[in-house]
Amino acid sequence: MKRIADSTVRRLSVYLRFLEGSSQRGLTTVSSAELARHGGTTSAQVRKDLSFFGSFGKRGLGYSVPELTNSIRDILGLGREWNVVIVGAGKIGTALAQYDGFRPRGFHVVAVYDTDSGKVGTRWDGIVVRDFSQVARDLASQPIDIAVLAVPAEGAQDAVRRLVDAGVKAILNFAPVQLKVPPDVAVRSVNMAMELEGLSYELSSRAR
């Protein structure tokens, strides 16, 4: 099977979110043009994206909202719960642990880790902060799907090494560094400084 472009997968997320909203507003069908308008793309793009995975619509009518919702959830692997740990109980780690937008989408934060003994043992919303040195032991008994990395840049690569050694296969990285991982580990990075710099570039290049 052909490799699917990252941009396609991201758009599927966007379509899914719109479909969930449509369902709540009682819509039963939706056209590629409507999906496009809300996703900031074109109807041809929507149809092409979906066509990589199959044929989900009815010609002349559009897509059934519940059916397409289920199909995209399946494609994205959202038909199950994913166990997530947050590494780094600092400012951003705390915000993420307390965020209630992940659970409804199937991402379940099962633990928060830190190296600071002053933080280990505290708890928020029923999630205890555990000692990061125990992560390998913990993962042996409770399987983890995704680790969210929210530690300072200096410690990030070392923390990744330990997570990978413990068997983690997917990492969402907030530290502003380029992580090195084996090819069987998936990484996505959120780099806010980079986004701000992108805006800075746009503002500057427009002025020119």
Place this chain on the structure above:
Amino acid sequence: MKRIADSTVRRLSVYLRFLEGSSQRGLTTVSSAELARHGGTTSAQVRKDLSFFGSFGKRGLGYSVPELTNSIRDILGLGREWNVVIVGAGKIGTALAQYDGFRPRGFHVVAVYDTDSGKVGTRWDGIVVRDFSQVARDLASQPIDIAVLAVPAEGAQDAVRRLVDAGVKAILNFAPVQLKVPPDVAVRSVNMAMELEGLSYELSSRAR
């Protein structure tokens, strides 16, 4: 002048970060191959990226670290301070306002806004939380370059409308919605749920 790809601008940020580290470690020159290794790309890509903006290296030798650092800073528009406001003093807005990684790169958080009267008037690190309804008045006296949007998804589009009306030309959006803005306003979105779904997709498609 030809439009520069987004991916190129992002890589420039990555190169810049590595150059800053190199400078601290006392290096005076660096080759495209070294930049590539740390940026997770290829040396040809590095040279091509830079070639869009000029010719910065010395053949046979590489790039002067301080000169290339300055050149990239210039390209990205980082030769000045940018005034930033954060809209939404919730979990993520608080983390961002207290984050100390933005100031050294020239992004200066000058205000935080919220609509919740219980939060308005409180202050962290010398930044007072102001009433969002006053944003237009405030911006008239103090110019703002970038607004960081950290409000719930439902309120995001309306907040954007008000910011755009007040003259804001760049927005970094954390709400999981596709914002609609006029063409002269730059938007970047950080959508964490989408990143997690991307990881979910990768994990699932590998298993298949």
Place this chain on the structure above:
DNA sequence: TGGGGCTTGTGAAAGTATTCACAAAGTAGG
């Protein structure tokens, strides 16, 4: 001062992604 070794800068080629455009398949209404 000239040659060997290295690295840049860049057209051209290859590879990806998006857009076009239209046949095919469906709906709706008489």
Place this chain on the structure above:
DNA sequence: CCTACTTTGTGAATACTTTCACAAGCCCCA
């Protein structure tokens, strides 16, 4: 059942990005 209309699914065309490959330029040392 037939006609007019809508919207999908998809090859082909276009646009964009990355990789290749090599001449040109510069350093260093003999």
